[in-house]
Amino acid sequence: MFTEELKKEVEPIIESIYNDPFIQGIIKGDLKKDAVCHYLKADSLYLNEFAKIYSLLIPKLNDREGIKFLLEQIDFVMNGEIDAHYTLANYAGVDYKSLIKEGEWYPSSDHYIKHMYYNAYRYSDASFTICAMAPCPYVYQQLALKIRARNDLTNNPLKPWVEFYCVNMDELIGHLDRWVNAFSQTASDDELEILRKNFVESCIHEKRFFNMSYNIETWEEY
Template identity: 40%
Template sequence: MTFTEELRKENEDIFSLIFNHPFVQGIGKGDVPEEALAHYIKADYEYLNAFMKIYGIAISKSSTREDIAYFTKQIDFVLHSEIHPHNNFCEVIGVSYEELQGYPLPPTADHYIKHMMAHAQLGTLGEIIAALLPCPWTYFEIGRELIRQYSPNEDHPFYPWITFYAEQRVEDVVLVMKTRLDALAESASVQEKQRMKEAFRKSCQLEWAFWEMAFTCEEWITEKEAAVHE
């Protein structure tokens, strides 16, 4: 069993929770509250900006041109391709993409970014990839799972979103990251592999939490709201 096969097996519980989250199932059913879609886009726009910066840190820690080329290609993918599923959500709620950009991060998204950034700044290249991988991996499997469950056609409101993440291009992103992480794990110490596993699992947990954050329209508590709960 490869290292990434171990990771997938050890985190089946979180993957299953993600597949069954009401936001994800709502995408499959074609019914997600508009405010949840808007909240998701606001947070994910900033999250993907941070994701690209972490790829940049990975470039600075790369020792081969192949890795530099790979991470550069991934920045381009996030920058130019992942706007398409965002635009699908925007079209459904009738709001322009530009209107949902530049908002402060909700607590969960803020924590997720800082979790990945900590591994990027303080960890090895293996830790960086382990922290980044759950994002494309869970989305690819969500796309495939929603197609399996709901068989959406072109009339489905979220057909572009679902098919984007289920397509070969996203699978290729996941496969390359898995292959690179497996190679790095082969030469990693026991301690480093444990840190990689911990980074991966926490990112999986935060992927679930990100869906929950969007569905509940999570915001930072204010002083006034805190007083109500005292």
Template identity: 35%
Template structure:
């Protein structure tokens, strides 16, 4: 099945995400405050665009059950996915509201542009493959940390890990499983070229998930931020 091919192809990237010092730090219970703040600043902006990507899917759907699924996930991102942001903010000792006005970093900007390119393709499978690595990798991170016995009561990130173990839906990877099932249903009617294209969206989004951790850990913003930020007011 096509949905089995995608995680298998992306596994080297997923392993690198597991090994990333930011993700390792979540498992070990310590990440520098500066990295946590940069992450929240950028993820707030990213999720604002992610909501729009989800919304772009609804006009392409044919049945109300699928419409309900995506509408509920838009509501989840808007109203529930602020919880892990609050966890990072509490640990870093910063007010969440103070981190909601950042300019998207180069890597975040690239990730957003990549997803919009999927939307512009007009192909539902491309859009789902572009957004799927976000919930998929976070669920896998939480499962990996838990499997290693690091999701303990004395880990200050425990509630963050628990949140992504639930995968944003009922539990047990429901969200990602539903999205992978949709990918399989769409793939059944597509030719090889379309499947290659969809896989590229999935793999590139998976790498961009790694890049997101990387940019936050090292606070990789715009090199000429003073010029870019100054230009916003001209």
């Protein structure tokens, strides 16, 4: 299947993210708290826009079940994934709602979300946007599964964050895979290449997002 080929191609990227300092900090339970705050400020804004992009896909679908699922995913992004955010906020000892009021677009997060919006507005088929969006849940799922399989998280204060992404991504990834695989059956070689690049580039954006948080990336002042 086309999506299986994509996942095989990006496995080295995901493995490199696993070894980057943000994820290693989660594994060791000693992630820098200022990195957590930087991440939450950016990711709260990111998730708001992610939900809006889901809404842009609805007119591109014709099946009732697909539309219903997207509506459910909008609710999950806005209200469900906040549980993972609260785990991080509690670890950092900050009030989550107060912290995200100071949310800000940093260069890496800004570039990432615009990559998704470009595909949502540029292409009529939802698959192009989905290939830009799917790496987000997929990368988190794969990182969480790797963390759980390779490490003893007993007494790790960030264990709930890992467990959240181990168990909440399967259905979503299955839906996204089916849409893309169905489209890939009739797509041209040029279209398949765009889908591939979108998926790979978003995995790289995920790597940069974590590093942006760990390195406290900001806009340079001139």
